[in-house]
Amino acid sequence: MIFKWLDERLELRKFKEKFLSKTFPTHPTFLLGETALFSFVTLVATGIFLGFLYEPSTTMVSLFGAMVPAAYASVVKIDLLPMGMIIRRIHHWSAMIMIAAILAHLLRVYFTASYRKPREINWLVGLSLWGTAMIGAFTGYLLPYSQFSVTATSIAYYMAKSMPWIGDWMSRLLFAGDFPSDGTVPRFFFMHVMLIPAALIGLISLHMLILIKQKHTEPKSNKDRKEAQGGRRLIGIPIWPEQAVISLSFFLFLLFVVVLMAAYIPLNPIEMYGPPSPGTPVMRPDWYFLVVYGFLKLVPGDLVFTILGGKITPETIGGVIFPGLNFLAYALVPFIDRSKEPQPYMENPLHRPFMTSLGIGAIIFLCMMAVAGYIDVLHITPRAMTVYALVATAAAWSVSYALLRWYNGKRGNNAKA
Ligand code: HEM
CATH class of the missing domain: 1.20.810.10 (Cytochrome Bc1 Complex; Chain C)
Structure with a gap:
């Protein structure tokens, strides 16, 4: 009754036929x-x-x-x-x-x-x-x-x-x-x-x-x-x-x-934290900001220089350049992938050694940056943490790449991406 009344005014049936009859793949x-x-x-x-x-x-x-x-x-x-x-x-x-x-x-x-x-x-x-x-x-x-x-x-x-x-x-x-x-x-x-x-x-x-x-x-x-x-x-x-x-x-x-x-x-x-008062207690941000917070802790405090009159400080490197480069790298993903044909299907990550190992390496790097947010409680120096992060990233990337190449070679897949 209500549908009929609305349909006479808004042509809901046409909308139903055009959109609501569409199919949704399940996964x-x-x-x-x-x-x-x-x-x-x-x-x-x-x-x-x-x-x-x-x-x-x-x-x-x-x-x-x-x-x-x-x-x-x-x-x-x-x-x-x-x-x-x-x-x-x-x-x-x-x-x-x-x-x-x-x-x-x-x-x-x-x-x-x-x-x-x-x-x-x-x-x-x-x-x-x-x-x-x-x-x-x-x-x-x-x-x-x-x-x-x-x-x-x-x-x-x-x-x-x-x-x-x-x-x-x-x-x-x-x-x-x-x-x-x-x-x-x-x-x-x-x-x-x-x-x-x-x-x-x-x-x-x-x-x-x-x-x-x-x-x-x-x-x-x-x-x-x-x-x-x-x-x-x-x-x-x-x-x-x-x-x-x-x-x-x-x-x-x-x-x-x-x-x-x-x-x-x-x-x-907030009742526990209390209203603002003088002094800055050590407080870590929520987990999703830890990557930037951790990276900031690794940038040497005396790294200050000038480019074209603009002053670059550790805050610029950790808080502006690092997140900016991250977003730029993610934005480039569809353009560095070698596939040029339209893709109607989801790929199996195991069949894409290069992109999958790149993703695994990136995840490990970002996790290590989040861990760097805790170097004060872990008693690790920024320099040591930087080395651990780079070694863990390189290891995750190269081991996963080698394993995936081996897996695809064994299956006879000609996996390139
Ligand atoms: C508020 C944030 C977001 C919402 C609410 C959202 C919602 C959705 C929904 C409901 C779908 C269809 C179901 C699915 O494929 O999971 C979809 C598909 C898609 N989303 Fe998102 N999304 C968000 C963020 C993102 C981000 C961060 C990316 C990547 C950078 C992304 C890229 C895509 C792509 C490429 C598709 C098409 C996937 C396909 O056809 O298989 N979305 N999104």
Whole structure:
């Protein structure tokens, strides 16, 4: 009845025939992209709740007899509300899960060569999604305005300020003046609740539109059946109702897991950290910033030089050049892969010694950089850690390459990529 009424006005039947009858190939790793998507939905829903109660201001107010910044006081009050703390934790856990899912999804796309022609553009859109999600998480760090928030944000402030030529301008744009100052929290709040979610919604929509246009890669096991059918349609299940039911069930399952985690595993207990106070305690950032944090610890403190009037400091190298080169290297992946033909199927990573061993080497290098974030507690000098990281990376790369060449030689595969 309602469908008929809407159909007469919006021609829903045409939409149903055109989009909902499409086929979705099934493979468990396709759930990684969906995990990122559903975590974003949960983030928005819980973020709306928090937005009604949070106060983006550093004006000092009284909280239980002590004078603290209003932002800090408002988050303590959220924690004291019925369901307040659990919603705050669901928000933070969902951010962590979204970033973990993005990384796992990126690795799936990389190792199965799903970035190959014609999907290079969607690889680049995906990378922008990753970068934007990281900025979203980072801007969220400051909002509770605890001791931890201020320490973590000040590292990024010095990184932004260290940019050659545009450092001063950049730090003023992002931090609304020097940090900490009264302007920073409202500026970060605007970015966190407006700019970043809008960019993520736009990029996710573009990512999905490109996916619909180009169609999904399929598992190789579909190859024979597809060729027997003339190779035109994807083999899988219809989007409506089968895939929709699977996706909804998966979303509810994910929500169940996040609620369970939020109920039992505390995250960012700001009452323990307390409001900002003089002195900078040693605090490590969340795991997804550890790579940059660890790399920064390895750059010699006296490495300062000038290029074309721009000053390069250890912060520039660790906080600007290192992440920039990383993103550039990932962006080049579809263009260094030798395959030029359109790729309808997922590749088996075992059949791609060069790209797979390159990926393994990169993962080990990044993990070693994360470990470098702990050299103070591990009592390792920066120089020794640098050597360990380089040796572990070279060993992982060369051993995996040799093993994969051997494996393919034994199977008689002429594996090149
Ligand atoms: C917020 C972040 C992201 C969301 C919500 C998202 C979502 C999705 C979804 C739902 C799919 C279809 C299912 C699947 O293949 O897993 C997909 C496919 C794809 N994604 Fe993402 N993605 C994100 C980030 C990324 C990143 C970081 C990359 C790589 C740099 C990437 C590259 C791709 C590519 C190339 C495809 C097509 C894969 C194929 O046809 O097999 N995405 N994405």
